[in-house]
Amino acid sequence: xxxGPSPSARQAFLSLVVARxxxxxxxxxxxxxxxxxxxxxxxxxxxxxxxxxxxIPATEAMLILNGLITAALLFGQFxxxxxxxxxxxxxxxxxxxxxxxxxxLSFPGVFDEEGLFKAPQLTPWxxxxxxxxxxxIILAYVAVDVxxxxxxxxxxxxxxxxxxxxxxxxxxxxVAAMAWVVDALPPLLxxxxxxxxxxxxxxxxGLLIWTALPLIVLWFRRNRSTLDLWxxxxxxxxxxxxxxxxxxxxxxWDLGFYVGRTYGLLAASFLLVAMVMRMKRLQHALxxxxxxxxxxxxxxxxxxxxxxxxxRFEAVGELVGGVGHDFKNILTVVIGSIDLIQGDPGNAAKVxxxxxxxxxxxxxxxxxxxxxxxxxxxxxxxPTVVDLNRTIARxxxxxxxxxxxxxxxxLLCEPALWPVRCDVxxxxxxxxxLVLNAREAVAGQSNARISVxxxxxxxxxxxxAGMQGLTQGDHVVVxxxxxxxxxxxxxxxxxxxxxxxxxxxxxxxxxxxxxxYGFATAAHGHVSIASREGEGSTVTLHLPRAREALSPxxxxxxxxxxxxxxxxxxxxxxxxxxxxxxxxxxxxTLGYAVLVAHDMTQARAVLARRDRIDLLFSEMVLPEGxxxxxxxxxxxxxxxxxxxxxxxxxxxxxxxRAFGPVCGxxxxxxxxxxxxxxxxxxxxxxx
Numbered sequence: 001x002x003x004g005p006s007p008s009a010r011q012a013f014l015s016l017v018v019a020r021x022x023x024x025x026x027x028x029x030x031x032x033x034x035x036x037x038x039x040x041x042x043x044x045x046x047x048x049x050x051x052x053x054x055x056i057p058a059t060e061a062m063l064i065l066n067g068l069i070t071a072a073l074l075f076g077q078f079x080x081x082x083x084x085x086x087x088x089x090x091x092x093x094x095x096x097x098x099x100x101x102x103x104x105l106s107f108p109g110v111f112d113e114e115g116l117f118k119a120p121q122l123t124p125w126x127x128x129x130x131x132x133x134x135x136x137i138i139l140a141y142v143a144v145d146v147x148x149x150x151x152x153x154x155x156x157x158x159x160x161x162x163x164x165x166x167x168x169x170x171x172x173x174x175v176a177a178m179a180w181v182v183d184a185l186p187p188l189l190x191x192x193x194x195x196x197x198x199x200x201x202x203x204x205x206g207l208l209i210w211t212a213l214p215l216i217v218l219w220f221r222r223n224r225s226t227l228d229l230w231x232x233x234x235x236x237x238x239x240x241x242x243x244x245x246x247x248x249x250x251x252x253w254d255l256g257f258y259v260g261r262t263y264g265l266l267a268a269s270f271l272l273v274a275m276v277m278r279m280k281r282l283q284h285a286l287x288x289x290x291x292x293x294x295x296x297x298x299x300x301x302x303x304x305x306x307x308x309x310x311x312r313f314e315a316v317g318e319l320v321g322g323v324g325h326d327f328k329n330i331l332t333v334v335i336g337s338i339d340l341i342q343g344d345p346g347n348a349a350k351v352x353x354x355x356x357x358x359x360x361x362x363x364x365x366x367x368x369x370x371x372x373x374x375x376x377x378x379x380x381x382x383p384t385v386v387d388l389n390r391t392i393a394r395x396x397x398x399x400x401x402x403x404x405x406x407x408x409x410x411l412l413c414e415p416a417l418w419p420v421r422c423d424v425x426x427x428x429x430x431x432x433x434l435v436l437n438a439r440e441a442v443a444g445q446s447n448a449r450i451s452v453x454x455x456x457x458x459x460x461x462x463x464x465a466g467m468q469g470l471t472q473g474d475h476v477v478v479x480x481x482x483x484x485x486x487x488x489x490x491x492x493x494x495x496x497x498x499x500x501x502x503x504x505x506x507x508x509x510x511x512x513x514x515x516x517y518g519f520a521t522a523a524h525g526h527v528s529i530a531s532r533e534g535e536g537s538t539v540t541l542h543l544p545r546a547r548e549a550l551s552p553x554x555x556x557x558x559x560x561x562x563x564x565x566x567x568x569x570x571x572x573x574x575x576x577x578x579x580x581x582x583x584x585x586x587x588x589t590l591g592y593a594v595l596v597a598h599d600m601t602q603a604r605a606v607l608a609r610r611d612r613i614d615l616l617f618s619e620m621v622l623p624e625g626x627x628x629x630x631x632x633x634x635x636x637x638x639x640x641x642x643x644x645x646x647x648x649x650x651x652x653x654x655x656x657r658a659f660g661p662v663c664g665x666x667x668x669x670x671x672x673x674x675x676x677x678x679x680x681x682x683x684x685x686x687x
Contacts, residue, residue, distance in 0.1 A: 014077075014225065014226045014227035014230070014274065014275060014278055015077075015081070015083060015085065015086055015145075015225050015226075015227040016081070016225065017225060017226045018223060018224070018225060018226070019224055019225065019226045019228070019229040020226070023226055023229055023230075023274075024229065027229050027230065027232070027233045030233050030237070030270065031233060031236050034236060034237050034240050034263070034266075035240075037240075037259070038240050038243065038244065041244060041248065041255060041256065041259045042244075042248050044255050045244060045248030045249055045250075045254065045255050045256030045259070046248065046249065046250040046251075046254055046255070046256060047254055047255045048251065048253060048254045049253055049254060049255055049258065050253055051109075051252075051253045052253075052258075053109065055258070055261070056104065056107050056109075056110055056261075057104065057110050059261050059262075059264075059265050060100055060101075060103065060104040060107075060110075061104070062265055062268075063097075063100045063264065063265060063268050064097050064100050064101055064104070066265075066268040066269050066272050067093050067094070067096050067097030067100060067268060068093075068094070068097050069272055070093045070268075070271055070272045070275070071090050071091075071093040071094040071097065071167070073272070073275050074086055074089055074090030074093060074275075075087075075090045075160055075163070075164075078090060078156060078159075078160060079156055079157075079160065081152070082152045082153040082154075082156035082159065083145075083148070083152060083153075084144050084145075084148045084151070084153060085141050085142075085144045085145035085148060087153070087159055087160070087163050088137070088140050088141050088144045089137065089138075089141045089227075090163060090167075091163040091164075091166055091167040092133070092134075092136075092137030092138075092140065092141070092167070093137070093167075094163075094164065094167025094168060094171070095133060095137070095166075095167045095168075095170050095171045095174075096130065096133055096134060096137065096171075097171070098167065098168055098170070098171020098172055098174075098175070099126065099129060099130040099133055099171050099174060099175065100130060101171075101175075102126055102171070102172075102174075102175030102178075103123060103126040103127055103130055105117070106119065106122045106123045106126055106179075107123050108120070108123070108192070117179050119179060119182055119183075120189060120192065121182050121183075121185070121187050121188060121189055122178065122179055122182045123189075124188035124189050124195070125178055125182050125185060125188060126175065126178055127245075128188070128207065129174060129178055131207060131211070131238070131241070131242055132207065132210055133174075134234075134235075134238055134267075135210050135211050135213060135214045135235065135238070136210075138214040138218070138231055138234070138235060139213060139214050139217065141231070142214070142217050142218065142221070142228075192252075193251045193252040193253065194250065194251040194252075195246070195249070195250060195251060207242055207246065208242070208243075211235070211238060211239045211242050212239065214231075214235050215232065215235045215236060215239065218231060218232040218235065219232065226274070226278070227271075227274075230270055230271050230274040231271065233270050234267050234268075234270050234271055235267075237263055237266050237267035237270065238263070238264070238267045240260075240263045241260050241261075241263035241264040241267060242260075244256050244259050244260035244263060245257065245260030245261070245263075245264075246260075248260075333357060333358065333360075333361035334358045334361050334362060337354045337355065337357050337358035337361070338358060340354045341354055341355060341358075362671075382423050382424075382425075383421050383422055383423050383523070384421070384422075384423075384424060384551035385419050385420070385421050385546045385548045385549065385550050385551045386419060386420065386421075386422065386424055386427075386550065386551065387417060387419055387550060388417060388420060388427065388454060388476060388478060388543075389413045389414075389415075389417045389454060391424055391427060391428065392411065392413065392431065392452060392454070392478075393411075393413075395428060395431065395432070396411065398432065399411075399431070399432070399435050399452065402432055402435045402436050402439060403435055403438070403439055403450045404439050406442075406443075406445075406448055407438075407439060407442050407448035407449060407450050407482075408448065408449045408450070409450050409451075409452075410449070410450070410451040410452070411451075411452050412451055412452070412453040412454075413452075413453070413454045414454050414455045414456055416456075417454050417455075417456060417476060418456050418474060418476050418545040418546070419476075419545070419546045419548070419550055420476050420523070420543040420544065420545065420546050421523070421544075421546040421548070422519070422522075422523040422525075422543060423519070423522070423523070426515075426518075426519040426522070426523075427519060427523075429515060429519070430515060430516040430519040430520075430541070431452070431478070431480070433513065433515055433516055434480035434516060434539050435450060435452070435480060437480075437513065437539075438450045438480055438481075438482035438484065438537070440484075441482045441484025441485055441486070441536070441537060442482050442483065442484040442485075442536075443484075445483070445484065447483070448482075448483070448484070449482065449483050450480070450481070450482050451479075451480070451481045451482075452478070452479070452480055452481075453477070453478070453479045453480075453481065454476065454477065454478050454479075455476075455477050456474065456475075456476060456477075456545075457474075457475050457476075457477050457542070458473065458474050458475070459472050459473065459475055459542075460472055467526040467528065467542060468526065469521065469524065469525070469526050470525070470526050470542060470544075471544075473544070473545070474544070474545035475525075475542045475543060475544055475545060476542075476543045476544075476545060477540060477541065477542055477543075478540075478541040478543070479538055479539065479540040479541070480538070480539050481536065481537070481538040482536050482537055482538075483535070483536040484536050484537065485533065485534065485536075486531045486532050486533040486534055486535050486536055486537055487529065487531040487533070487537055488533055492529050492531055495513050495529055513539075516539070516541075520541055520542075520543075523543055523544075524543075524544055525541060525542050525543040525544060526541075526542045527539065527540065527541050527542075528540050528542075563590060563674070563675060563678045563679075564590075564678050564679060564681075564682040565589075565590035565591040565592065565678065565682075566590065566591055566592055566681075566682065566685065567591055567592070567593070568592055568593070568614035568615060568685055569592070569593040569594075569595065569610075569612050569613050569614050569615075570587055570592050570593070570594055570595070570613075570614065570615045570616075570617055570681070571595045571596075571597065571603065571606055571607070571610075571613050571615070571616050571617065571618075572584055572587070572594055572595065572596050572597070572617050572618075573596075573597045573598070573599075573600075573602075573603045573616070573617070573618035573619060573622065573628075573631060574596075574598065574618075574619050575598050575599060575619060575622055575623050576619075577598075579670075580596060580598070583617070583677070584596060586674045586677055586678075587617075587677075587681070589674075590678055590681075592681075595610065595613065598623070599622055599623045599624060599626055600622055600624075600626035600630070600631050600634075603616075603618070603631055603635075604631075604634060604635075607634075607635050607638055607639065608638065613639065613642065614642075614643060614685060615642070615643040615644070615645060615681065615684060615685055616631070616632060616635050616642055616643070616644045616645070617645050617646075617647065617681070618631050618632065618644070618645075618646055618647070619646075619647055619648060620646050620647065620648035620650065620655055620659070620667075621648065621650070627659060628646040628647075628648070628665075629646070629659050629665065632644040632646070632665060643684050643685055643687065644665055644666065644684075645665075645666045645667075645668060645680060645681065645684040646665050646666065646667050646668070647667065647668040647669070647670055647672070648667065648669070648670060649669070649670035649671070655667075666680070666683075666684050666687075668680045
């Protein structure tokens with residue numbers, strides 16, 4: 001036996017819902033109207049009205065259709081609630097529809113002048129059998145309901161198939177059996193239309209008792225369900241049909257005949273109407289529930305957004321704390337170095353040594369900013385065509401130091417590695433992050449091992465399809481492998497999420513693998529993790545092969561080329577005095593004549609009064625709502641041949657949102673070195 005439905009789901013089933021007050025009033029109204037119609041019709045029931053040819057085909061077609069639809073709805077309810085009592089009732093309605101079909105086929109003048117069975121007495125006896133079957137079906141329903149209670153069948157599909165076979169086959173067999181024995185039964189029809197009276201009451205008394213029995217049972221039943229209530233109405237109307245057709249009516253086509261058939265049609269419709277009304281209520285309830293669910297989903301979405309916002313604030317707070325610590329260290333080195341220089345400016349060797357220390361600290365700050373921008377995917381990238389084996393070789397000492405003394409570190413590089421196009425600084429950061437993560441994974445192991453591998457691979461279409469963002473063809477693989485503790489599946493699924501970390505409070509910010517993912521995406525490559533708990537992990541980068549020639553090594557280029565200078569006049573517009581002073585001094589050492597303005601008003605005044613200005617070098621964001629693009633437009637209106645170079649510490653994406661397509665001007669990102677400034681100034685002047 002199966003389990004019953006939940007309390008809320010019980011509301012969908014007429015057999016489980018206790019009759020509501022509105023149902024009781026509707027049932028009472030139907031019973032009163034039926035009684036009134038019977039009382040009005042009874043004195044005139046024997047009045048002949050004449051034959052209406054389409055009446056029997058129409059009413060019995062409607063009876064058959066109602067029976068089939070009601071049976072289908074009951075079988076549908078049984079599929080969700082496999083109650084034996086509901087199955088009996090559905091089978092009964094199917095059986096009753098089959099008997100109605102047999103009665104219609106036998107009725108004279110419907111399909112044949114004498115009926116298809118050529119047996120005049122068969123039609124009234126089928127009518128009797130039909131009217132006996134309905135009370136029997138309802139009594140069987142009540143009996144099975146009392147015996148089985150809330151128990152459910154465990155194989156509803158098989159039970160439904162057998163019930164349909166019994167309903168349809170049983171009805172057909174009943175019609176056939178009645179046709180076979182009808183000649184041995186007493187005649188119920190005299191001539192072609194007048195009803196016979198067989199003995200003292202004959203079958204009428206038996207039909208009356210049989211019809212009244214389910215009425216009595218349903219009337220006195222406790223905890224009457226909505227289904228019980230409407231079956232009671234069905235039986236009351238059915239009783240009116242019996243009384244009108246067989247007691248008041250004297251012959252076919254009199255008033256009682258027509259009223260009785262109308263009662264029968266109504267009786268066959270009440271349960272169907274009740275089920276349809278229940279479906280309508282359920283539809284309204286479903287719409288209301290969906291509206292409420294939608295409202296709750298919106299509220300849940302708002303709650304999730306709020307929770308995510310709080311989490312982001314917490315994560316940003318942790319990040320700011322860590323970054324602030326690093327910047328304080330950097331500023332300590334810079335400030336201390338400058339203090340040492342100012343304290344002994346005449347010691348050239350000391351000034352040189354300490355200034356390099358300060359410069360190195362400033363470079364560390366620059367790399368930290370670039371890493372933060374990389375995490376946010378808002379960094380300014382400088383991709384070049386490189387041999388990653390050379391890059392890794394230059395990092396060898398740092399990688400071994402990052403791996404730690406406790407781990408064996410191996411470099412396994414393919415000799416003829418294909419070139420790739422990527423930002424070298426970002427690649428170095430990504431590789432160091434992966435080695436540091438591997439060091440965490442093997443911490444405490446006696447046989448710890450970390451390997452960095454490179455190789456060339458050619459991906460076919462199927463392999464490339466499994467790696468989002470890649471196309472088939474040649475790729476360079478860089479992998480970092482460890483034999484550490486590995487990652488569970490749930491950690492692998494979130495490993496590349498920003499701020500996701502399995503480390504304890506203060507152990508990390510969850511940004512390392514996020515930076516690796518950002519680098520791979522920016523380089524049009526792919527990164528993946530293969531890991532098993534207790535067996536180690538391998539993080540693999542796939543980068544597309546570059547077809548261009550290798551770019552010259554940046555360090556070699558710096559050593560080989562002198563800083564370019566010139567004799568042109570440059571207008572520098574910068575609101576930060578310290579930055580302005582550094583830029584002016586750098587440009588003057590390169591031979592340029594420099595004019596200075598700190599906002600748009602001063603810059604316009606300089607542009608208006610000076611004869612020669614070759615280049616405008618302006619900060620993008622200026623005081624009092626001014627901007628570099630607006631100043632550039634105003635300057636070109638006065639001097640159409642003026643060259644413009646803009647600079648900013650904001651990310652290009654932020655500048656594009658703020659200023660739109662005017663960000664197509666040449667842009668030098670802060671911070672910049674003296675070498676970068678010299679080269680970009682020269683390129684702009686010579687463009």
